[in-house]
Amino acid sequence: MKKIKSPWYALTWLIIWTVAIAWFVSSQMFNATEIIGLIAVWLVFSGVTVYLLVKYFLANRNAQRGASSQKKRATPSLNGPCPCGSGLKYKRCCYQRPS
Numbered sequence: 001m002k003k004i005k006s007p008w009y010a011l012t013w014l015i016i017w018t019v020a021i022a023w024f025v026s027s028q029m030f031n032a033t034e035i036i037g038l039i040a041v042w043l044v045f046s047g048v049t050v051y052l053l054v055k056y057f058l059a060n061r062n063a064q065r066g067a068s069s070q071k072k073r074a075t076p077s078l079n080g081p082c083p084c085g086s087g088l089k090y091k092r093c094c095y096q097r098p099s
Helices: 007-027 032-069
Strands: none
Touching: 007 032
């Protein structure tokens, strides 16, 4: 599935398809069955566009929330490298055992 880089891209195509469907319906070149089919295709396209827009905005909102929560620094594991940059394990360098 193509990733949307901007919500304006999807909205632009939705407007183009809406104008095209309106022109097809008003031109009276199609019978009722064909018009119903065109409208059904437009509804599917609109639904997919709305789904992708909601997904895009939720991903941006979650990314903004995630960025603020990543600022909190967790305590490293005992066998992990020490955050001070000494190259030693955390338990051998800066770990202070609780008394």
